[in-house]
Amino acid sequence: MATLVKVAEVGELSPGECTMVEANGREIALFNVDGTYFAIDNTCLHRGGPLGEGYLEDETVTCPWHGWQYNVKTGESLMNSNIKVATYPVTVEGSEVKVAV
Numbered sequence: 538m539a540t541l542v543k544v545a546e547v548g549e550l551s552p553g554e555c556t557m558v559e560a561n562g563r564e565i566a567l568f569n570v571d572g573t574y575f576a577i578d579n580t581c582l583h584r585g586g587p588l589g590e591g592y593l594e595d596e597t598v599t600c601p602w603h604g605w606q607y608n609v610k611t612g613e614s615l616m617n618s619n620i621k622v623a624t625y626p627v628t629v630e631g632s633e634v635k636v637a638v
Contacts (some may be wrong), residue, residue, distance in 0.1 A: 539638060541635040555590075567627075570610075586605070
């Protein structure tokens with residue numbers, strides 16, 4: 538069963554921004570898409586680039602290392618639909634952003 542882990546405060550991540558957070562020893566990329574938070578594995582499946590340091594446009598993150606792109610809602614690679622990074626449910630409780638891991 539997943540555990541909710543606080544990873545940020547509402548307002549720390551503005552719409553259109555992303556960052557890397559840690560939850561129960563996992564590196565997770567956290568995104569704010571128009572006020573809604575999404576979380577995926579931080580590691581790009583191409584060469585291990587840090588997705589939380591990538592470039593977010595709408596609901597697509599571009600890996601800063603080699604340009605691979607992923608949908609932050611589904612984790613699906615835009616380069617190859619057979620490749621997908623793990624996604625994590627995100628909830629907001631009061632002022633806390635929590636990820637289920």
